[in-house]
Amino acid sequence: MAPEAANPPRAITEKTLTDALLYLNGVSVTFDGFRALNALSFTVDAGEMRAIIGPNGAGKTTMMDVITGKTRPDIGEVFFNGGTTDLTKLDETEIATLGIGRKFQKPTVFESHMVIDNLRLALKGQRGALANIFRRETGEERDKIDAIFETIRLSDHRYRLGGALSHGQKQWLEIGMLLAQDPKLLLVDEPVAGMTDAETAQTAELLRAINANGHSVVVVEHDMTFVRDLGVRVMCLHEGSVLAEGTLDQVSANERVIEVYLGR
Numbered sequence: 001m002a003p004e005a006a007n008p009p010r011a012i013t014e015k016t017l018t019d020a021l022l023y024l025n026g027v028s029v030t031f032d033g034f035r036a037l038n039a040l041s042f043t044v045d046a047g048e049m050r051a052i053i054g055p056n057g058a059g060k061t062t063m064m065d066v067i068t069g070k071t072r073p074d075i076g077e078v079f080f081n082g083g084t085t086d087l088t089k090l091d092e093t094e095i096a097t098l099g100i101g102r103k104f105q106k107p108t109v110f111e112s113h114m115v116i117d118n119l120r121l122a123l124k125g126q127r128g129a130l131a132n133i134f135r136r137e138t139g140e141e142r143d144k145i146d147a148i149f150e151t152i153r154l155s156d157h158r159y160r161l162g163g164a165l166s167h168g169q170k171q172w173l174e175i176g177m178l179l180a181q182d183p184k185l186l187l188v189d190e191p192v193a194g195m196t197d198a199e200t201a202q203t204a205e206l207l208r209a210i211n212a213n214g215h216s217v218v219v220v221e222h223d224m225t226f227v228r229d230l231g232v233r234v235m236c237l238h239e240g241s242v243l244a245e246g247t248l249d250q251v252s253a254n255e256r257v258i259e260v261y262l263g264r
């Protein structure tokens, strides 16, 4: 077997704890005796984008639930920001405030509000959400909204209603709403499900641009064309653990990955 075909997961060390933006070590979650996560360990570096693949039931959603505080691990460590913050001690709101944004599979934009108001509502601030719509924004906020529109390619759609956008555009708007909150880490769950091929390709570009702007990104996705377009490190989960990690070519050449996920 070629050495790169083995691609075992990277070892977790003290150094990876202090260097990593996100660090999971030995995380297990059991539902009614069923192990959804089984001693799951991996790290994500600051500025890294990582794709996660794996069969249905591999534990991908449970992994995101653990990172965002929705599910507590039975055992294991989950640290953020170079080991400084123990996420298992925080609730969902505290974790979101720390800078971890999550995009669920289905778009949830405010359909009866204009696209630009969706972004205004999402802007981080002490004021209430409605106040964000009705008051005049500062120059800085306007620049930020313009920059987000540029990234999510919806500049020409800002005065349309959220509900009038295509499925793909709604997904991009929701990603923009997350960006308005300046996340350090974005967790994105199957963003291209239901998108056209053109939208899928644009979504890969969009996430690459977001990552190039300094946001770390973890994307769960089954669409291998999209994962290839992302061009990032890939991790395959199976039965709640990391089965293989490496480039897409390395992971797709792994015999076990072919057996349990990609098929022959």
Ligand SMILES: Nc1ncnc2c1ncn2[C@@H]1O[C@H](COP(=O)(O)OP(=O)(O)OP(=O)(O)O)[C@@H](O)[C@H]1O
Pocket (backbone or CB within 6 Å): 031, 032, 034, 035, 036, 054, 055, 056, 057, 058, 059, 060, 061, 062, 063
């Ligand atoms: N709240 C729960 N109660 C009981 N079992 C659960 C619960 N949540 C998840 N599971 C089980 O844990 C396993 C892992 O589920 P999870 O949703 O994390 O997998 P996944 O990799 O996201 O799958 P998919 O690709 O289908 O979304 C599955 O067998 C699922 O049925």
